Amino acid sequence: MNSAAWRRALWIALFVNAAFFVAEIVAGAAAGSAALQADALDFFGDAANYAISLGVAGAALAWRARAALAKGATLIAFALWVLGSTGWYAFYGTLPRADVMGAIGVAALLANGGVALLLYRFRIGDANMRSxxxxSRNDALGNLTVMFAALGVLGTGTGWPDVIVATIMGGLGLSGGSQIVAQARRELGAGRVVAADVAAR
Structure with a gap:
């Protein structure tokens, strides 16, 4: 699919994710929050994914599937990084700033909620569109959990809610990446079958 509406939605999503990557990586480092930094890297990965999607939006299905496969693998890699860094925060018992987490979480949720609504009509399609x-869906869910983590840190006076939320976000990344990779591989397999059938004729 290469409609003007699809490309416009992708450009908006790309801009929002790039802007919030910068905001969250700075805020996460300042606040000592594993959840915010995990969300920031997710924003970075999504911005790169949207850029790839714009590049292959009008390409053949096989190329779109290959791009989706790369995006799924990137999402899995980011999720593993998140889980590793979360373990580091848990080991050292850091206490993040709940006020910064909450403020950034609310702003990011509003932005990603708008992007998710914008892309909702494109949720059913090939692996590239679905990815x-x-x-976008994972971003909005991640922002919501960051807000819950901020409340948990404020209420308990410990960093464990931040660690738990970062772990959940890592799980979402693994799940989403696995879904994308699975569908992309199916589409690539179907393409090979069609190509082989054409060559046999």
Whole structure:
């Protein structure tokens, strides 16, 4: 699919994710929050994914599936990084700033909620289109859990809610990446079958 509406939605999503990557990586480092930094890297991955999607939006299905496969693998890699860094925060018992987490979480949720609504109509399609929807959905869910983590840190006076939320976000990344990779591989397999059938004729 290469409609003007699809490309416009992708450009908006790309801009929002790039802007919030910068905001969250700075805020996460300042606040000592594993959840915010995990969300920031997710924003970075999504911005790159949207850029790839724009590049292959009008390409053949096989190329779109290959791009989706790369995006799924990237999402899985980011999720593993998140889980590893979360373990580091848990080991050292850091206490993040709940006020910064909450403020950034609210702003990011509003932005990603708008992007998710914008892309909702494109949630059913090939692996490349579906991957864009999954990334946007995971972003909005991640922002919501960051807000819950901020409340938990404020209420308990410990960093464990931040660690728990970062772990959940890592799980979402693994799940979303696995779904994208599975559908992309199916589409690539179907393409090979069709190509072989054509060559046999």
């Amino acid at each position: 864009v929807w999954i990334c």
